[in-house]
Amino acid sequence: MSQWIHACACDDIDEEDLIRWDHNGQTFAIYNTEDGFFATDGLCTHEDQHLEDGLVTADVIECPLHQARFNIKTGKALSAPACEDLRTYPVKVENGQIFVQFS
Numbered sequence: 001m002s003q004w005i006h007a008c009a010c011d012d013i014d015e016e017d018l019i020r021w022d023h024n025g026q027t028f029a030i031y032n033t034e035d036g037f038f039a040t041d042g043l044c045t046h047e048d049q050h051l052e053d054g055l056v057t058a059d060v061i062e063c064p065l066h067q068a069r070f071n072i073k074t075g076k077a078l079s080a081p082a083c084e085d086l087r088t089y090p091v092k093v094e095n096g097q098i099f100v101q102f103s
């Protein structure tokens with residue numbers, strides 16, 4: 001059964017930026033883009049670098065270690081050296097708070 005878990009407040013994330021969020025022994029990245037809030041796994045699929053210090057441009061996150069790029073909305077790996085997509089998670093906003101859905 002799926003459940004919505006509270007992650008943070010919308011105000012916790014600057015525009016065109018992300019924060020790290022840890023839950024249940026896993027680490028995630030929560031993004032604030034011009035198209036809304038999104039969530040992916042926090043670790044780059046190349047060498048497990050956390051994406052929290054990465055660069056957000058529109059709907060793309062660039063890994064801070066070797067600059068692989070991923071689509072924030074779909075998780076798709078867009079450039080080398082990453083070839084495996086990021087997992088993404090549904091996000092909803094209620095009363096200025098961000099919730100992430102797990103199934």
Ligand code: FES
Nearest residue numbers: 044046047063066
């Ligand atoms: S760890 Fe992200 S591109 Fe290498």
